[in-house]
Amino acid sequence: MTPPTIRDVARHAGVGIGTVSRVINNSERVSPETRQRVQEAIRLLGFRPNKTASQLSRGMQIRNVGVILPFLTFHAFTERLRGVQIVLNEANYELVLYNISSPERFDEQLVEICQNKLVEGLLIIALNLTPAQHTLLEDAAIKYVCINDHCQPGIACIGPDNVVGGRVATEHLLGLGHHKIAYVGDSFPDNYGFLTSYDRYTGYYETMLAHGVLPRPEYIRLGEHGKDVARLLTTELLNLSDPPTAIFAMSDIQALGCLAAIREAGRHVPNDISVIGFDDIEISSYVGLTTVRQFLEESGRLAMRWLLWLLNDSHIGTPLQLPLPELVVRETTRRLP
Amino acid sequence: MTPPTIRDVARHAGVGIGTVSRVINNSERVSPETRQRVQEAIRLLGFRPNKTASQLSRGMQIRNVGVILPFLTFHAFTERLRGVQIVLNEANYELVLYNISSPERFDEQLVEICQNKLVEGLLIIALNLTPAQHTLLEDAAIKYVCINDHCQPGIACIGPDNVVGGRVATEHLLGLGHHKIAYVGDSFPDNYGFLTSYDRYTGYYETMLAHGVLPRPEYIRLGEHGKDVARLLTTELLNLSDPPTAIFAMSDIQALGCLAAIREAGRHVPNDISVIGFDDIEISSYVGLTTVRQFLEESGRLAMRWLLWLLNDSHIGTPLQLPLPELVVRETTRRLP
DNA sequence: CTGTTAGCGCCTTCAG
DNA sequence: CTGAAGGCGCTAACAG
Numbered sequence: 001m002t003p004p005t006i007r008d009v010a011r012h013a014g015v016g017i018g019t020v021s022r023v024i025n026n027s028e029r030v031s032p033e034t035r036q037r038v039q040e041a042i043r044l045l046g047f048r049p050n051k052t053a054s055q056l057s058r059g060m061q062i063r064n065v066g067v068i069l070p071f072l073t074f075h076a077f078t079e080r081l082r083g084v085q086i087v088l089n090e091a092n093y094e095l096v097l098y099n100i101s102s103p104e105r106f107d108e109q110l111v112e113i114c115q116n117k118l119v120e121g122l123l124i125i126a127l128n129l130t131p132a133q134h135t136l137l138e139d140a141a142i143k144y145v146c147i148n149d150h151c152q153p154g155i156a157c158i159g160p161d162n163v164v165g166g167r168v169a170t171e172h173l174l175g176l177g178h179h180k181i182a183y184v185g186d187s188f189p190d191n192y193g194f195l196t197s198y199d200r201y202t203g204y205y206e207t208m209l210a211h212g213v214l215p216r217p218e219y220i221r222l223g224e225h226g227k228d229v230a231r232l233l234t235t236e237l238l239n240l241s242d243p244p245t246a247i248f249a250m251s252d253i254q255a256l257g258c259l260a261a262i263r264e265a266g267r268h269v270p271n272d273i274s275v276i277g278f279d280d281i282e283i284s285s286y287v288g289l290t291t292v293r294q295f296l297e298e299s300g301r302l303a304m305r306w307l308l309w310l311l312n313d314s315h316i317g318t319p320l321q322l323p324l325p326e327l328v329v330r331e332t333t334r335r336l337p
Numbered sequence: 338m339t340p341p342t343i344r345d346v347a348r349h350a351g352v353g354i355g356t357v358s359r360v361i362n363n364s365e366r367v368s369p370e371t372r373q374r375v376q377e378a379i380r381l382l383g384f385r386p387n388k389t390a391s392q393l394s395r396g397m398q399i400r401n402v403g404v405i406l407p408f409l410t411f412h413a414f415t416e417r418l419r420g421v422q423i424v425l426n427e428a429n430y431e432l433v434l435y436n437i438s439s440p441e442r443f444d445e446q447l448v449e450i451c452q453n454k455l456v457e458g459l460l461i462i463a464l465n466l467t468p469a470q471h472t473l474l475e476d477a478a479i480k481y482v483c484i485n486d487h488c489q490p491g492i493a494c495i496g497p498d499n500v501v502g503g504r505v506a507t508e509h510l511l512g513l514g515h516h517k518i519a520y521v522g523d524s525f526p527d528n529y530g531f532l533t534s535y536d537r538y539t540g541y542y543e544t545m546l547a548h549g550v551l552p553r554p555e556y557i558r559l560g561e562h563g564k565d566v567a568r569l570l571t572t573e574l575l576n577l578s579d580p581p582t583a584i585f586a587m588s589d590i591q592a593l594g595c596l597a598a599i600r601e602a603g604r605h606v607p608n609d610i611s612v613i614g615f616d617d618i619e620i621s622s623y624v625g626l627t628t629v630r631q632f633l634e635e636s637g638r639l640a641m642r643w644l645l646w647l648l649n650d651s652h653i654g655t656p657l658q659l660p661l662p663e664l665v666v667r668e669t670t671r672r673l674p
Numbered sequence: 675c676t677g678t679t680a681g682c683g684c685c686t687t688c689a690g
Numbered sequence: 691c692t693g694a695a696g697g698c699g700c701t702a703a704c705a706g
Binding site: 021025050 | 698699700701702
């Protein structure tokens, strides 16, 4: 059944469409009885004005940009959203938020988005595009920028340098005299095909080698993303006959899991063992976690600003760059006695 | 300057509008040269297809609901967003996110939203509506539900019972033998006219009295919302000649501030002093904070489900109820020796 | 106060 | 392959 239109209502109420329009727009120039009749017809038919038509007719066009991301529940993502909002508040765009519930649904949703033509631009956070998906977007004339670890050439993309970040973390630990340094992170590649963990691990591995210390296989603990898995992995580490004196967790959330495991084991941070995370989400400052900052909010700001340029100046300006990951020393790392 | 239309492009390229339409929709049935010419004209004029017209013409209507909230940066709000998303993922609505940057702008934005007619429904989080704003929304035929402490009669609204929550927290502390209990919270009413702090304080105050202990004025510390202010207030408390043995912070974020101050003062939680928060945001489980749970995610779910009912069944069903606030005991409270 | 008439910008036949 | 015409559902002048 095609939904009822203003014309159906008019016929039903025995009035002209102009009157119906007046009623739904609360114009004064309608007699109470007529209004009454029209409103009844509206209720009867379950009529709901078509916003699209209304907008078109009144010549106003609402500009939307979309943000699409996999986990609204991840701090590293919501914190970027803040940056996005900051930029958008100035611009005259509405923000449409798409949250991918599972990897499989991403493609579906992208197709929908392209068909809808609701948004003019799309900010794609932590999601890898296939070539097919690129052309899909191009064809739909939807401009997009990605926040992503691995920037593909020719597409607007910003992201942190995770290898450098891994190095920064590892050098900090090494500089404190630690050699028995463990790595706790996501298995790579993860479900979304991401290599974040791999890169941070690479930074760790190379730095260790460069300093002449060979990372021990039993110190590398990989698992699904999340605090609890990290907690388990850390417990395993602590139970080793020769446990590490420091842990580099690939994310702050996982670092919090490490902290929990260490506390449960009755050990103390940073006296017994040092922990460094990665991301510098807001929580970290609250709990005093030493970490590597990757400028989350700023990445949201930059990316959205770039998208807006694309939309309005229609040429990629100077590619925007994020600062390199930066060490933030707080209270969970300490010089090895 | 009114933006160029498909007709301008057609004239410029010396073709019919049908051809232009075909080009922008990637139809096969266009000769390469013609397409070339059209695309040039498009670029030249900076033409961008009008999505509204396109949608209308192709008979598709996108349903949007909006969520409007004051601080995207507040955990208590973003966690509700998750619940919203969960419900929305099933339904066929897009989510438009409005972030209020300042109290003054709220009214403006609301007016815009009503004029736009972009969204059919609105979920209003932690924002008080004036009667004028109610009728504004009614007139625009925008259904709405509020997540709010104080439900006004006749409008769809759900929210936690803060007085009960305050009682729960206070009773817990009292039950542990504490009498010297401080309250750290927002000044009331806050900038947005909210009485959240007042209500939680009321729960605290009444419970104290009911147990025959008179709250001491110097134990009541009010200030702006945030971790750092709470930290300062707590330091003041600790410097009192007769400091409290327990603190009830009106939010988990503020409780974290208390924890920081206590740590800085060289005291230990929960041995020297107990702390209980309010909200049970995710961070709290990470840091082991005892708190009062107010079912954030669930409130988002319920509210959005309600809104969807309003939109599609057009009558308020049984008002949805949130569970009462509930004690979550973790590691920051302890029986008074 | 109310019905009628033009469009809004685009897509989709339908002839050519 | 391409141009012209009709219509999507609604609003905004107009006449009555």
